[in-house]
Amino acid sequence: MRLNHVDLQVSDVARAREFFETLFDLRCVYQRADQIALLEDGAGFSLGLSNLFGSGAAGCPIGTPHPREPLKPRWP
Numbered sequence: 001m002r003l004n005h006v007d008l009q010v011s012d013v014a015r016a017r018e019f020f021e022t023l024f025d026l027r028c029v030y031q032r033a034d035q036i037a038l039l040e041d042g043a044g045f046s047l048g049l050s051n052l053f054g055s056g057a058a059g060c061p062i063g064t065p066h067p068r069e070p071l072k073p074r075w076p
Contacts, residue, residue, distance in 0.1 A: 025041070
């Protein structure tokens with residue numbers, strides 16, 4: 001079994017993004033304000049960082065697009 005994605009709730013998306021970019025060499029492929037950031041390692045692993053409960057989007061479950069700004073999948 002191979003772990004290919006993780007979603008973490010964080011209190012500060014920008015600081016968490018900088019941490020994972022700096023220490024784990026992950027690259028941010030999408031960020032929406034201070035609510036969510038998606039990072040990848042180039043080898044198939046994805047990391048989601050989200051602060052949906054502290055951003056005013058508490059009614060939006062993790063993993064679903066926000067109604068005002070839907071996520072656009074990169075895959076066909």
